[in-house]
Amino acid sequence: MHGTLERLRELNQGKWLLIQLDGSEAEEGTVLAAHENLEVVDEEMEKHFRPEMSHRTPLYVTYSLPEGQDLPAVAL
Numbered sequence: 001m002h003g004t005l006e007r008l009r010e011l012n013q014g015k016w017l018l019i020q021l022d023g024s025e026a027e028e029g030t031v032l033a034a035h036e037n038l039e040v041v042d043e044e045m046e047k048h049f050r051p052e053m054s055h056r057t058p059l060y061v062t063y064s065l066p067e068g069q070d071l072p073a074v075a076l
Contacts, residue, residue: 002030009064016041019060020048029060 001008005027008019018033018041033044045059 002028004028005060005062009062012064013066014069015064017060017062017064018044018048019062021058021060023056024058032059 001011003011005019008017008029008031012031012034015034015036016038017031019029020032021029032048033041035041041061045061049059
């Protein structure tokens with residue numbers, strides 16, 4: 001799914017998102033993984049991360065917080 005970061009968060013509330021940005025300063029990107037479990041998203045990040053490409057199409061991990069809900073505690 002491709003779209004603005006704000007729209008992608010709206011569509012995937014309550015999930016961790018791995019997004020490949022369209023560029024280093026982009027506000028749009030493609031969801032590579034969306035899951036309630038951060039470990040699943042972390043495994044997907046390992047599959048998609050390419051150091052030689054990270055300056056052109058960086059990966060972005062975020063949590064989509066539903067309105068009125070607290071951010072989950074996670075040890076990274």
